[in-house]
Amino acid sequence: MDDFYFVEHAEIEDIKMSLANEDLPSAVDKIKDYFAQLDSVELNIAVTGESGSGKSTFINAFRGLGDEDEGSAATGVVETTTEPAAYPYPKFPNVKLWDLPGIGTPRFKADEYLKQVQFEQYDFFIIITSERFRECHVNLAAEIDKMKKKFYFIRSKIDSNIEAEKRKKTFNEQQTLDLIRNNCIKGLEEIGLKSPSVFLISCFELSLYDFNHLEKTIEQELPQHKRDVLILALPNISLEINERKKKSLQKNIWKLALLSASVAAVPIPS
Ligand SMILES: Nc1nc2c(ncn2[C@@H]2O[C@H](COP(=O)(O)OP(=O)(O)OP(=O)(O)O)[C@@H](O)[C@H]2O)c(=O)[nH]1
Ligand SMILES: [Mg+2]
Structure with a gap:
């Protein structure tokens, strides 16, 4: 293949x-x-991050499903994901998003975690955080890199940050987004990652922020045959897609x- x-x-x-x-x-x-x-082309996308960061919500959004639609991943305020679970695209069952168990528990070890989730089966990883990136994220990224796989960093729940900042008189959306992005990048650099890029996402408002940019970047970095399959599977959330x-x-x-x-x-x- x-x-x-x-x-x-x-x-x-x-x-x-x-x-x-x-x-x-x-x-x-x-x-x-x-x-x-x-x-018959298969595409397996692993979604990981700390518990509650929004992994399952992202998986539903990336498949064009609401959290309560049939076949969607369970989401909620209590810990819900303990085993890798596959979520195929309804019309393209060979394209699957994998909801991985949460990282960052006190006993977390990146190499053991990757073995446990059988990292070889994934084409690339998406690492999500709803706060600053921490050591567990960077350790995991370094380990994924060692296994010659790609990863993308996502900072989720941007809508909540924007809503909170809106209460300030000096509110400026672009400045707030730049601040969050730079803060994430600085955090990643401080713990040893060179020129990282971070995508700011709200799963409640997919057409805003970096969702489109994320999809485009993933597409461009996939081999041609997988790219075509991903493009067709993605939900129609913008004119550009x-x-x-x-x-x-x-x-x-x-x-x-x-x-x-x-x-x-x-x-x-x-
Ligand atoms: N405001 C906002 N809330 C979000 C967003 N994404 C997820 N949430 C909320 O965050 C909570 C946790 O989301 P989940 O998707 O269940 O998180 P998870 O990472 O799958 O959690 P575990 O399965 O426990 O590891 C839920 O109440 C979601 O509705 C977002 O983009 N914006
Ligand atoms: Mg979950």
């Missing part, structure tokens, strides 16, 4: 060859194989057109 990224170009050439040789059925078979392969979906679909339109044209080209028995 790792070679899939390169298959696309080779495969296009292959289909062209079949067509040039006037072998429509074999070109059609190749296109069918391509779509079957696309259906819809545009990206459109582009991704447009890439495959010629294949679908050829498939449908091939139906008309089947010889009719006398």
Whole structure:
């Protein structure tokens, strides 16, 4: 599957060859194989952080579900997640978000934690905090890096901070966001991380703050075949995401057109 990224170009050439040789059925078979392969691409996203940081709420939001919708992750004010639990996208079951147990308990050890949650199965990790980043977050990030996996830092519940700051006469939203971001970055740098980036998110207001930027960054850093699958699975929360979906679909339109044209080209028995 790792070679899939390169298959696309080779495969296009292959289909062209079949067509040039006037072998429509074999070109059609190749296109069918391509779509079957696309259906089988798996993407596993691990979501971790301290208990109560908003992991389960983020998972629901990232799948376009409300906290009380059918199939959503349980959320609440008491500790709810103790085992990794998979939450597939309703229309793309091979794309899964994993709700991992909370980190940061006194006995927390990053290497043991990663072993316990079977880190190899995830494509990348999302590390969430609703406050400052602490040593447990950085230790975990360092350990994930050691395992050659990617991670993204999220500072959650930004809506609560904005609401609280609004009560001040000198309130300025951009300044508040910059302050939170810089504070998080400084905290991460102080405990040993170089040039970290932090995404500010409110799961209650996805179209605000850095949600779109986070999605775009993840997409850009994924291999091509996984990128297409993620784009299609994401909820339609902004015009920008819809545009990206459109582009991704447009890439495959010629294949679908050829498939449908091939139906008309089947010889009719006398
Ligand atoms: N205001 C605000 N509250 C949030 C946000 N995200 C989560 N919450 C609230 O924070 C509380 C904890 O959220 P959960 O998603 O259950 O947290 P968790 O990290 O899954 O917690 P555990 O399963 O116990 O580890 C819930 O009451 C959520 O409604 C957010 O973006 N904004
Ligand atoms: Mg939870």
